[in-house]
Amino acid sequence: MSEPLSPSERVAVARNPGRPNIPDFISALFTDFFEQRGDRLCGEDAGILGGIARFHGRPVTVLGTRKGKTLEENLACNFGMPSPEGYRKALRLMRQAEKFRRPVLTFIDTPGAYPGLEAEARGQGEAIxxxxxxxxxxxVPVVAIVTGEGNSGGALALGVADRVLMLENAVYSILSPEGFASILWKDAGRSAEACGLMKLTAPDLKRLGVIDEIVPEPAGGAHLAPEIAFAQLDQALVRCLTQLSKPSGAALTAARYQKFRQMGTVPIPGKEEP
Amino acid sequence: MNDIFARRRQKLLAMKAFRDRQTHPDALGEACPHCGASSSRKALSAALYVCPRCGHHFPIGAYYRLSILLDPGSFRELGNRSAVFDPLQFPGYRKKLETAQRMTGLSEAVVIATGSIDGHKAVLGVLDNRFLMGSMSAEVGERVTTAIETAARQKLPLILFSASGGARMQEGILSLMQMAKTSAALARLDEKGGLYISVLTDPTTGGVTASFASLGDIILAEPGALIGFAGPRVIQQTIGQSLPEGFQRAEFQMEHGFVDAIVPRDRLRATLAQLLELHSKGGRI
Incomplete structure (x- = not known):
């Protein structure tokens, strides 16, 4: 493997327009994909793509944020910033997966939930x-994969999973580095500095216990040799689903609760180094 | 014996509430930020920090809020350790936390407690906007989760008051994860049939809106409170035009179906008592 990239280089790779996105992952890793649309309440949001497919022959529900590759697609998908309709569609698909006992696989690559007028009026916060x-x-088993950038509650809304995987150069954070710098220092231009402090890379997040597994990428990033990234992710997903297929539903939810319950548990005062 | 302890607890809360009123910057000034009317400190205090002229609700401290809600002597604080947690070793964060602790007398941005309202015992959590804008740190998430788990374990109703600018930036991703943690704890309370009343106060935004604040069985709001996921400035930048009058205010949220009722501060205790009463057993049919 090559020299690891710096945090801000990883942000650039994670946002590279040539990086594989959810339609690429679906066609490479799954068969028989059937797309499902609409939240059954009021609308359809192309910013979330989802449906039923087979993974190594097993029916699964697969869904995730979609950015689009051409400008036309970008606009239709709102650059991967979902609206409440998107999150509610995702929830509908996940509940349906539970009904038919299909595992759920979510792909996360989003600048964040859309901060727009209509999105607010229709309850972006409530939907997340x-x-x-x-x-x-x-x-049912839930596996989340952060494939590009996973920013804010808009990413976490698809990320409460039994296993959270991250591609090696993906980033996952509370907010985009630009937003972070603009909130803390009132200066979005200091985003490179923010990248260094935010602990948003896969190795950092693994150390913090936020993610479970890092999926290796080819040197320079997944866009340079996507088939290598696909093969690595395929192996990781097979491993995860094999492990998660044994426990009962109740055991899965109990373990998932504990996993998130312990995140950021504050150490007893005095035990921590000043 | 019980009486002595109850009196002591009452005195303690009264003292903490008094300090809250002294250290709240907004409520000290005499001019209302909304209508500009000036009122004496005494008049404001008598009106529970609601502007007597326009009804603007000033933000209030957590202990003060508890002191005007709870039956005398029923307040018992749950967990209030003064930990300084800096998971990302973020430059300057420790100092910021210590300063906030010194300025507010709070150990973090939320107070959790048990207490009773008109004889109905409940678990309460109150976010305090004075402490780093009520932002959600790991410790805030931990305390809110503790409150939820206590309600589930003791089969008590849960009442959470939100007032938050959103995530605690300096704790990064671990702040974000508190959204999942608190929401997952609410799922368990829900499965046990526990009642959760969420009260939204000014301002409730960001990660708090996108987690426990929006998940109440019943959601109340104080008049005029700003409630939203994205803040008004961010939305304005995104859409490149100014926002309509009243956008994201409590009244707007009720109109759009996200709030059951808007309750003025002087009616809050009675409304909560009524709701707790409606969730107790009774009747012959």
Whole structure:
């Protein structure tokens, strides 16, 4: 493997327009994909792509954020920033997966939930919150894969999973580095500095216990040799689903609860180094 | 004996509430930021920090809020350790936390407690906007989760008051994960049939809106409270135009179906008592 990239280089690779995105992953790793649309409440959001497919022959529900590759697609998908309709569609698909006992695989690559007028009026906050609550109690295996950039609650809304995987150069953070710098220092131009402090790379997040596994990428990034990244991810997913197929639904949700319950547990005062 | 302890607890809360009122920057000034009317400190205090002229609700401290809600002597604080947790070793964060602790007398941005309202015992959590804008740190998430788990274990109703600018940037991804943690704990309370009343106060935004604040069985809001996921400035930048009057205010959220009722501060205790009463057993049919 090559020299590891710096945090801000990883952000650039994670956002490279040539990086494999959810339609690429679906066609490379799954067969018989059938796309499902609409939240059954009021709309359809192309910023989330989802449906039923087979993974090594096993029916699964696969869904994730979609950025699009051409400008036309970018606009149709709102550059991968979902609206409440998108999150509610995702929830509908996940509940259906539970009904038919299909594992759920989510792909995360988003600048964040869309901060727009209509999105707010239709309850962006409520839609994300509901997903977090409901995902925590799904009784089927859930695996999330951060493939590009995973920013803010808009990423976490698809990320409450039994296993959270990250491609080697993907980033996962509370906010985009630009947003972070603009909130803390009122200067979005200091984003490179923010990248260094945010602990947003896969190795950092593995150390913090936020993710479970890092999926290796070819030297320079997945866009240079996508088939290598696909093969690595395929292996990792087979391994995860094999492990998660044994426990009962109740055991899965109990373990998932504990996994998130312990995140950021504050150490007893005095035990921590000043 | 019980009486002595109850009196001591009452005195303690009264003292903490008094300090809250002294250290709240907004409520000290005499002019209302909304209508500009000036009122004496005494008049404001008598009106529970609601502007007597326009009804603007000033933000209030957590202990003060508990002191105007709870039955005398029923307040018992749950977990209030003064930990300084800096998971990302973020430059300057420790100092910022210590300063906030000194300025507010709070150990973090939320107070959790048990207490009773008109005889109905409940678990309460109150976010305090004075402490780093009520932002969600790992410790805030931990305390809120502790409150939720206590409610589930003791089969008590849960009431959470939100007032938050969102995530605690300096704790990065671990702040984000508190959204999942608190929401997952609420899923368990829900499965046990526990009642959760969420009260949204000014301002409730970001990660708090996108987690526990939006998940109440019943959601109340104080008049005029700003409630939203993205803040008004971010939205304005995104869409490149100014926002309509009243956008993201409590009244707007009720109109759009996200709030059950808007309750003025002087009616809050009675409304909560009514809701707790409606969730107790009774009736002959």
């Amino acid at each position: 919150a509901r997903n977090l609550l409901e995902m925590s109690r799904l009784t």
